[in-house]
Amino acid sequence: xxxxxxxxxxxxxxxxxxxxxxxxxxxxxxxxxxxxxxxxxxxxxxxxxxxxxxxxxxxxxxxxxxxxxxxxxxxxxxxxxxxxxxxxxxxxxxxxxxxxxxxxxxxxxxxxxxxxxxxxxxxxxxxxxxxxxxxxxxxxxxxxxxxxxxxxxxxxxxxxxxxxxxxxxxxxxxxxx
Ligand code: S3P
Numbered sequence: 001x002x003x004x005x006x007x008x009x010x011x012x013x014x015x016x017x018x019x020x021x022x023x024x025x026x027x028x029x030x031x032x033x034x035x036x037x038x039x040x041x042x043x044x045x046x047x048x049x050x051x052x053x054x055x056x057x058x059x060x061x062x063x064x065x066x067x068x069x070x071x072x073x074x075x076x077x078x079x080x081x082x083x084x085x086x087x088x089x090x091x092x093x094x095x096x097x098x099x100x101x102x103x104x105x106x107x108x109x110x111x112x113x114x115x116x117x118x119x120x121x122x123x124x125x126x127x128x129x130x131x132x133x134x135x136x137x138x139x140x141x142x143x144x145x146x147x148x149x150x151x152x153x154x155x156x157x158x159x160x161x162x163x164x165x166x167x168x169x170x171x172x173x174x175x176x177x
Contacts, residue, residue, distance in 0.1 A: 001071050001072045002071065002094055002095050002096055003067070003068075003070070003071065003072065003073045003074070003075055003091070003094055003095035003096070004018075004021065004025075004027075004073075004074045004075070004095060004096050004098065004159075004163070005075045005077065005091045005092070005095040005096065005097045005098065006018050006021075006074070006075065006076045006077065006098055006099075006100055007077050007081065007082045007088075007091075007097060007098070007099050007100070007138055007141055008079065008099050008100035008101060008102070008138055009079045009101075009102065009107060009130075009131055009134060009138070010078075010079040010107065010111060010117055010119070010120060011102065011106075011107035011108075011110045011111035012079075012100035012101060012102040012107065012147055013100050013102070013110075013147045013152065013155060014031075014076040014077065014079075014100055015031050015033075015076045016152050017076075017100060017147070017152055017155045017156055017159070018031065018074045018075070018076035019074075019076075020152055020153075020156045021074050021156050021159055021160070022073075022074035024156060024160060025074070025160075027072050027073060027074050028072070028073050028074070029073070029074045029076070030067060030073055030074070030075050030076070031075075031076045032060060032063050032064065032067070032075065032076065032077050032078050032081055033078050035063045035066075035067070036056070036059045036060060036063055039059060039062075039063065040059060043116070044056065044078075044116065044117070044118070045116055045117075045118055047059070048118040049118070053118075057080070057084065060078060060080075060081055060084075060087070061084060061086065061087055064077075064081060064087045064090055064091060065090055067091075068090040068091055068093065068094050068095070069094070070094075071094070075091070075095065077091070079119075079134070080119070080134075082137055082138070082140070083134070083137055088137075088140060092142075096142055096143070096163070096166060097140075097141040097142045097143075098141055098142065098143045098144070098145060098159060098162070099138040099139065099140075099141035099143070099144045099145070100145055100147050100155070101138065101144055101145065101146045101147065101148070102146070102147050102148045103148045104127070104128055104131050105148075106147070106148040106149075107131070108124070108127070143162055143166075145158055145159060145162070
């Protein structure tokens with residue numbers, strides 16, 4: 001059974017939705033930022049501050065490689081994880097990749113006031129630039145779910161329906177072969 005991998009910008013709901021989705025499927029949930037935190041015993045902000053983004057990205061790739069070799073996981077990635085094409089291809093090889101999309105307004109109203117994301121510290125223009133530059137990476141996902149106007153339950157329900165459809169298609173294709 002392949003993994004389910006959630007990608008997307010900060011604040012699109014990857015961790016919250018992922019946790020709930022894993023519960024619904026009775027699968028294990030993992031969050032790459034938390035895994036990095038466990039390995040390094042540092043928070044994301046501390047790694048950025050003490051060692052810089054390059055070190056964070058390298059820890060992130062190690063975590064991705066390890067998780068990509070496992071099965072039946074719901075994986076919430078960090079917003080920048082799939083900027084590295086090697087991370088995306090490792091995750092996609094063994095997983096269904098779902099991008100959670102949200103408008104910049106929705107993102108800022110959800111997490112704009114929080115202080116735990118080093119890359120959200122700049123002015124709105126800088127965040128907007130990052131958000132728009134990254135959209136062409138996230139669209140490489142197998143499926144895209146817009147979370148802007150939806151609550152967690154609605155997003156999870158939509159993903160469960162999507163997965164049901166994917167499984168049905170895969171079964172009927174397998175029967176034809
Ligand atoms: C990042 C997103 C964060 C975290 C780090 C860098 C990014 O994760 O990995 O602060 O580059 O977008 P979330 O998307 O879970 O906030």
